[in-house]
Amino acid sequence: MKHNLKLYNSINKRLEPFRPIQADFVGIYLCGPTVYSSPHLGHTRGALTVDLLVRWFKYEGLKVRYVRNITDVGHLTNDADIDASGEDKLSKKANLEKLEPMEIAQKYYNEYDQAISKLGILKPDIEPLASGHIIEQIEMIKKIISEGMAYQKNGSVYFDIEAYNKKYNYGVLSGRKLEDMIAGAGEERRTLERQDEKKNSFDFALWKKADKSHIMQWPSPWGNGFPGWHLECSAMSKKYLGERFDIHFGGMDLLFPHHECEIAQCQAAHKQHPVNYWLHNNMITINGKKMARSLNNGILVNELYKGNNALLEKPFDPMVLRFFLLQAHYRSTIDFSNEALKAAEKGYDRLVKTYNLLIHETQSAENSVHKINFEEWEKNLFDAFAEDLNTPMVLALLFEAAKWINQIIIGKWQLNETDLERLKKIFILFFGELLGLQVKELEQIKNSKEKEIMGILIEIRKNAKEHKNYALADEIRTELEQEGIKLIDTKSGTSYEIS
């Protein structure tokens, strides 16, 4: 590694220099989505942040194995316990849409995959399904039982936190103490059903017994049932990344109980803490409140792309969403609104324009005349990215370069070939390769007939202007504008944009 990456480790609550377990290799696990409905904006953030990490590691020459799971085993809608109907989310949706649970999972997985890919997010190396790892999960439960840290009750298996806590420390990640959790289980806690099966209310299910009406179920040593929610990530991360791996990523809302339980399961089964760096992204908010499926305030990713949501004035390009998210640090909340997106769109367009100018319009000169400190700029870019992925800072530095590029374009500054190539190289590296921003095609798909007609109109208008027939010139401009065609006059001539 050429640069010193620092990451904020949730378990120690501080920035730590990143050191891989094996030199030149890094293993990353991201808690992916439960595929029972369409992805909303919140789902993009974790995937995007890991994408940045992966891009960085690859640039630094590390071999990356990036695992992002798909949860296609329905968790029960109500706690880890059985509610009145005994349905899980996937079964419920399957009933509703009259489909097999696996059809539901496939359908929404496809949607997720598509929506995420449009954001320029690289695919993971392994994308395992929870349903494809039932055997591994059962094996892990057996191990935990043999360690005396889980117990069976009526065909279900629960994790015994009290037993676990005698040897290990439950709560290392979230900072929760067992006593507090007992004390906290007071009047304000919701009363959960079937708690009597558990020794303690904070115990969680490793395996749940399924009755006949439950669609997704598998045979196990404890009878037919399905695995508990926390187990899949432990089983799959162990299988593909080992008992101890480098980076575990997920949303902050998963920190407790999900990740805490993962730690407990792994430690019970493998006698070691599974992860070196616990990373968590913050939430996307809307009017200051977390966006979530369960809160029904989510904006779907596809709604954003298509503009068909009451809160949106218009559709937005996926790259605008990517830029919008990069403007905030991944550990901060980011407040979503139509206005904020519009602002991001303008900023992004400006950066893209500058990018195109740099690549296509700049020409080197004999001698450099400028006020650029390349060394400092370059160093600041690398430092910003490596300082826990400070993408807002990286963008600010790219906007600084945008000003330089304009100085060159208007002829105030000039760069010799070496300097110009250097500017191009670094700009492309950060803009494209590391931030993963792609250039929207400036030349929209204009068919040749349309170009011809527009060329004629522009020519007529040009002639009119030359003969000072401004009435005609303005009429052409106004009429076209009413059709959504905007004429843009520049020194070198007139171009047009269709909205």
Place this chain on the structure above:
RNA sequence: GGUCGGAUGGCCGAGUGGCUAGGCAGAGGUCUGCAAAACCUUUUACACCGGUUCGAAUCCGGUUCCGACCUCCA
């Protein structure tokens, strides 16, 4: 109630002790027949009250407000 985080100019959002973050909007300018676009320049800030310090948005204490988790959640 418990655990944890946050409060920055009209909006979004960086910044951990002294030096303009940045984007959008606003203002002024260049260009233009006019306008738009583009480019250049630029105003407004650090929730409140104390304290530490030569110096605090940044550290400490308190207050108020907001949020996340403790149910499924990215």
